Amino acid sequence: MTKVKKRSNCPISQSLDIWGDKWSLLIIRDLMFAKKCTYGDFLKSPEGIATNILASRLHALEENKIIEKLDHPDSKAKVLYKLTRKGIDLLPIMIEINLWAEKYFSTIPEDRKAMIKEMKKDKPGFIKAMTKELEGLK
Amino acid sequence: MTKVKKRSNCPISQSLDIWGDKWSLLIIRDLMFAKKCTYGDFLKSPEGIATNILASRLHALEENKIIEKLDHPDSKAKVLYKLTRKGIDLLPIMIEINLWAEKYFSTIPEDRKAMIKEMKKDKPGFIKAMTKELEGLK
DNA sequence: ATATTTACTTGTATTATGCAAGTGAATATA
DNA sequence: TATATTCACTTGCATAATACAAGTAAATAT
Numbered sequence: 001m002t003k004v005k006k007r008s009n010c011p012i013s014q015s016l017d018i019w020g021d022k023w024s025l026l027i028i029r030d031l032m033f034a035k036k037c038t039y040g041d042f043l044k045s046p047e048g049i050a051t052n053i054l055a056s057r058l059h060a061l062e063e064n065k066i067i068e069k070l071d072h073p074d075s076k077a078k079v080l081y082k083l084t085r086k087g088i089d090l091l092p093i094m095i096e097i098n099l100w101a102e103k104y105f106s107t108i109p110e111d112r113k114a115m116i117k118e119m120k121k122d123k124p125g126f127i128k129a130m131t132k133e134l135e136g137l138k
Numbered sequence: 139m140t141k142v143k144k145r146s147n148c149p150i151s152q153s154l155d156i157w158g159d160k161w162s163l164l165i166i167r168d169l170m171f172a173k174k175c176t177y178g179d180f181l182k183s184p185e186g187i188a189t190n191i192l193a194s195r196l197h198a199l200e201e202n203k204i205i206e207k208l209d210h211p212d213s214k215a216k217v218l219y220k221l222t223r224k225g226i227d228l229l230p231i232m233i234e235i236n237l238w239a240e241k242y243f244s245t246i247p248e249d250r251k252a253m254i255k256e257m258k259k260d261k262p263g264f265i266k267a268m269t270k271e272l273e274g275l276k
Numbered sequence: 277a278t279a280t281t282t283a284c285t286t287g288t289a290t291t292a293t294g295c296a297a298g299t300g301a302a303t304a305t306a
Numbered sequence: 307t308a309t310a311t312t313c314a315c316t317t318g319c320a321t322a323a324t325a326c327a328a329g330t331a332a333a334t335a336t
């Protein structure tokens with residue numbers, strides 16, 4: 001993917017310039033809710049992202065400081081991807097997408113349904129706990 | 139645009155299947171915050187959507203019951219686009235995108251900044267008022 | 277020493293987007 | 307009444323993004 005130019009100063013537009021495509025938020029979902037953190041993990045997700053697209057998205061997200069690359073503790077062959085603070089702060093958006101989807105789609109996986117229940121029960125509490133958890137991953 | 143197939147049952151993925159592109163949420167922004175409601179209005183937005191893309195997105199959003207077409211009161215030549223309840227319910231997502239963007243982008247238009255201030259001051263109140271306003275447009 | 281894993285890159289076909297021009301119905305203007 | 311203009315699109319074509327298949331190099335396991 002070539003460099004995306006800023007289309008306008010609108011906050012929605014500027015946000016979409018970074019993660020407004022069919023794949024970026026799925027990578028963020030993996031990092032956020034599924035605790036996936038390697039290239040291979042992302043590839044295995046059910047939507048089936050193509051490997052070159054994954055590479056280009058990871059690159060773009062890193063450039064935009066949404067994620068960062070770290071050494072994987074298990075092996076030098078592995079890379080550990082992690083959400084930055086800026087990436088973790090996408091959590092409220094991700095929560096609202098989940099809540100909207102839960103209202104309008106009938107087919108939602110059971111484990112995610114359980115998580116959505118938690119989100120609804122205590123949204124600020126969920127955000128705080130999840131944020132702490134994601135910050136903790138080092 | 140040809141029919142988008144469902145990639146998985148994940149609520150994030152299913153949501154992105156509908157509006158996960160660079161343009162759909164900008165149309166929704168126009169309907170939601172700028173009170174634009176005609177094809178020509180959308181075309182005039184600063185991001186400069188191409189006319190064929192606009193047509194295809196409007197068609198897709200209508201098919202997915204996010205928006206609906208109504209007769210324009212002023213003229214038979216005009217079409218009035220309106221958010222459905224499902225579309226209005228995207229408001230919490232749109233709010234969180236605004237808040238995230240306000241935190242991480244330095245260039246935000248003044249009028250939008252004022253609106254974001256309102257969102258932060260009383261989020262449920264903002265949602266309620268805006269929802270009522272959008273429902274009222276008939 | 278060899279095979280496998282891991283994180284990619286490269287090449288090519290397909291699909292989507294961007295741009296310019298055109299169309300037909302409705303409305304405004306002369 | 308005839309003509310120009312507005313409005314909501316459609317069409318054709320160049321360019322860009324995505325999907326799919328295969329390949330690569332470093333690190334690790336056997």
